[in-house]
Amino acid sequence: MITGLLFLLAAAGGAVARGVLAPTMWRTAAVNVAGSFLLGLASGWTSPTLTIVGAGALGSFTTFSSFVAQWSESVAEPDRQGQAIAYLAISVFGGLVAALLGIELAG
Numbered sequence: 001m002i003t004g005l006l007f008l009l010a011a012a013g014g015a016v017a018r019g020v021l022a023p024t025m026w027r028t029a030a031v032n033v034a035g036s037f038l039l040g041l042a043s044g045w046t047s048p049t050l051t052i053v054g055a056g057a058l059g060s061f062t063t064f065s066s067f068v069a070q071w072s073e074s075v076a077e078p079d080r081q082g083q084a085i086a087y088l089a090i091s092v093f094g095g096l097v098a099a100l101l102g103i104e105l106a107g
Contacts, residue, residue, distance in 0.1 A: 003048040010056030018061050025070040025083075028063060029091045035062035036095035040102020067091055 022031040039058045042050060071091075075084035 003051060006048075006052045007056040010052050011060040014057040014060035018063055022063065022066065025074065025087055028066050028070055029087055029094065032062045032067060032091055033094040033098045037098035037102040040099040040104075041106045043103050044106045 018031055022028040035058050039054055039062075042054045042058070045053065071084055071087055074080040074087060
């Protein structure tokens with residue numbers, strides 16, 4: 001019961017933080033990369049802490065749906081396709097590298 005309540009509070013906090021910090025495509029990329037790093041740091045934690053912080057706070061802080069929507073909008077415009085490719089690369093590869101760095105530092 002308490003884990004579920006803390007999960008909901010953490011998820012609400014993560015979603016609010018994302019809404020404040022990530023209203024643009026590049027800020028969304030920064031939030032997703034930062035969230036990937038933080039989740040990497042938390043990878044060694046155990047339940048219920050990992051559930052509350054990892055899935056709750058960081059799961060709602062990062063945003064795959066906004067990433068896809070913003071990428072789709074930019075790739076559909078011929079004059080923004082280079083920007084779309086850079087956004088995709090930074091989001092995917094930056095997130096992967098950040099997560100691996102977090103895991104390594106947590107190790």
